[in-house]
Amino acid sequence: MKNLPKVELHLHLEGAAPPAFIRGLAKEKNIDISEIFDENGGYKYRDFNHFLSVYEAACTTLTGPEEFYRLTKAVLEESTEQGVIYGETFLSPDFCGGGDLTAWREYMAAIKEAADASATAGGTILRGIVTPIRHFGPEAAKPAAMCAAETVGDFITGFGIAGAEDAGEPRDFAYVFDMAREAGLELTAHAGEWRGPDHIRDTLRDLKVSRLGHGVRAAEDPALVEELAESGVMLEVCPGSNVFLGVYEKLTDHPINMFVEKGVKVSVSTDDPPFFHTTMTREYEDLASTFGWDEERFQNVNIDSMQAAFCDAATREAMIKKLKET
Numbered sequence: 002m003k004n005l006p007k008v009e010l011h012l013h014l015e016g017a018a019p020p021a022f023i024r025g026l027a028k029e030k031n032i033d034i035s036e037i038f039d040e041n042g043g044y045k046y047r048d049f050n051h052f053l054s055v056y057e058a059a060c061t062t063l064t065g066p067e068e069f070y071r072l073t074k075a076v077l078e079e080s081t082e083q084g085v086i087y088g089e090t091f092l093s094p095d096f097c098g099g100g101d102l103t104a105w106r107e108y109m110a111a112i113k114e115a116a117d118a119s120a121t122a123g124g125t126i127l128r129g130i131v132t133p134i135r136h137f138g139p140e141a142a143k144p145a146a147m148c149a150a151e152t153v154g155d156f157i158t159g160f161g162i163a164g165a166e167d168a169g170e171p172r173d174f175a176y177v178f179d180m181a182r183e184a185g186l187e188l189t190a191h192a193g194e195w196r197g198p199d200h201i202r203d204t205l206r207d208l209k210v211s212r213l214g215h216g217v218r219a220a221e222d223p224a225l226v227e228e229l230a231e232s233g234v235m236l237e238v239c240p241g242s243n244v245f246l247g248v249y250e251k252l253t254d255h256p257i258n259m260f261v262e263k264g265v266k267v268s269v270s271t272d273d274p275p276f277f278h279t280t281m282t283r284e285y286e287d288l289a290s291t292f293g294w295d296e297e298r299f300q301n302v303n304i305d306s307m308q309a310a311f312c313d314a315a316t317r318e319a320m321i322k323k324l325k326e327t
């Protein structure tokens with residue numbers, strides 16, 4: 002499974018930070034965040050909201066573009082190791098310069114430098130999706146959307162929203178999604194992880210996204226499942242994350258296989274892998290052993306993922322060709 006070529010569309014850059022990397026940075030900078038680690042050196046937290054605050058504490062070590070260059074390099078080395086040929090990562094102006102455009106450009110240049118180096122070396126090809134943090138509110142999302150609109154290009158290709166799903170309604174963020182759409186960015190939004198089908202419908206109506214981060218709770222409404230299959234809206238599914246955070250008790254309860262059977266497009270991702278003690282290879286192994294997914298199923302899921310990827314036509318074609326060769 003490790004060598005099978007993979008496409009990963011749902012990964013938070015800071016959430017992919019290896020704990021040893023964050024511990025090393027904290028030591029370099031004399032920042033005491035020892036309380037976020039357990040005795041084995043992994044991240045430690047009680048529940049989803051505590052996870053968000055541990056995540057934000059880990060981010061305090063990422064103080065400048067240089068740290069993000071090193072982070073991106075470390076994350077891409079791991080992605081390449083996991084067989085990921087193409088990936089997209091969420092990037093938040095809130096963690097990269099606090100919404101200041103000049104600072105944001107410097108962070109993006111550093112991150113893109115690491116991404117370009119990975120691509121040149123034959124490793125994972127990476128694109129960036131700019132995501133304001135929902136629980137910081139719609140006003141804070143405006144400078145983030147401005148940063149996204151000003152840096153749209155061959156690296157920044159998408160716009161989304163992450164953070165606590167119960168903070169506000171999708172319509173509160175329609176303005177920033179309209180801005181991003183007008184700037185030429187493709188759109189996704191976290192929805193249907195902690196809230197149910199109504200929230201997914203509101204998100205699709207008000208934010209007009211082509212993909213949903215998670216979206217798994219659509220499973221509770223058969224009519225919505227049918228609509229998703231018809232519209233081709235892709236669900237960025239992160240099974241290990243969902244089980245770890247208790248959206249589902251165990252993988253056998255997870256609806257990913259039902260979605261595939263009903264014709265809903267899905268992709269497979271890790272979300273925040275070290276936080277959820279997972280890797281892309283582990284996700285694939287678990288899907289194979291739980292639902293009997295074989296290489297052909299994974300190949301189809303990955304081709305679908307590339308069809309929904311936020312990239313140029315040449316990259317899409319090259320990646321699909323690579324997937325079909327294996």
Ligand SMILES: [Zn+2]
Pocket residue numbers: 011013163191214272
């Ligand atoms: Zn996520």
